[in-house]
C-alpha cells in the first residue's frame with residue numbers, strides 16, 4: 001500500500017491554527033507516514049512536535065519557511081528541511097526576521113485604521129497568541145491580521161481580507177525586510193538543513209523559460225530541492241516542476257501548506273486538489289541530507 005507524507009505545514013508557532021501537538025496527532029489520525037513542520041521564520045514549534053511525533057511513532061522532519069527578496073507581485077519562499085532546532089544560526093536569523101515583522105505589522109494596522117477598519121495591534125496579537133502557552137514567542141503574520149478584520153466585522157472572510165487589504169496588491173500591503181535568496185539558503189545550510197523553493201507558481205513568472213532561469217539561479221546558490229506537489233499546483237504545474245527538478249538536479253518534494261482554519265480549504269496530507277505526496281519524496285530528501293552531512297563532515301576534517 002502506498003504511504004503518504006506532508007512536508008509543508010504550519011502550526012500556532014506561526015500562522016497555523018493547530019498547535020504542534022495537535023498537528024502531529026491529526027497527521028497520525030489521517031494515516032500519514034511522515035510530516036514536516038515548516039513554520040514561517042521560526043523553529044519554536046519544533047521541539048513540541050518532535051516529542052509528540054516520538055510519542056505517536058511518526059517520521060518527523062524539523063523545518064522552517066523563509067520569505068526571501070523577490071520582485072512583486074511574486075513571492076519567493078524557501079523551505080528548510082532537517083534543520084537543527086538548536087542551531088545558533090537559526091535563532092539569529094529568526095530574531096532578525098521577527099524584528100522586520102514587528103516593524104511592518106503596525107504599519108499595516110495603521111493603514112487599515114486610516115481606511116476605516118478599526119482594529120488594534122493588541123487584537124492582532126490576541127489572535128496570534130490565543131492558543132499558545134503564556135509567554136511563548138509567536139510569529140505574527142498577515143493571516144492573524146486577516147482574522148482580526150473578520151472578527152471586527154470589517155470583512156466577510158480571510159480571503160476577502162487578502163483580496164481587498166492584505167495581499168500584495170491590497171490597499172494596506174506593506175512589504176517586510178527579507179533575506180536575499182542566497183542568504184536564506186545559506187542560513188538553512190548553516191542550520192544543517194536542505195533548502196527547497198516552495199510553491200514556485202507563487203513566483204508568478206511570466207513563462208516557463210523565466211521560471212527555469214530563476215530556478216537555475218537558485219540552484220547555483222545552493223538550492224537542494226523544489227516543491228513539486230502543492231495546494232496551488234495544478235497538473236500542468238506539477239509536470240513543469242518535475243521537469244525542473246530533473247534538469248537542475250533538485251529533489252522533488254511536496255506538501256499541503258496546511259494552516260488549519262487560516263486556509264480552511266487546504267486539507268492536511270491532501271492539499272486543495274487532493275494531490276498526495278508519496279513517502280518516496282521524504283526518502284529521497286533524507287538520502288540527500290545524509291549525503292550532504294557526510295560531505296560536510298569530510299570537508300571539515302581536512
Ligand code: AMP
Nearest residue numbers: 015040140141142143158159162163167
Ligand atoms: P506574512 O508572512 O505575514 O507576510 O503572511 C504571509 C502568509 O499569509 C502566507 O504564508 C499565507 O499563509 C498567507 N497568505 C498570503 N496570501 C494569501 C491569500 N491571498 N489568501 C490567504 N492567505 C494568504
Ligand code: ZN
Nearest residue numbers: 010015040259
Ligand atoms: Zn502562512
Ligand code: FE
Nearest residue numbers: 065077198199
Ligand atoms: Fe509559503
Ligand code: FE
Nearest residue numbers: 008010065257
Ligand atoms: Fe507555507
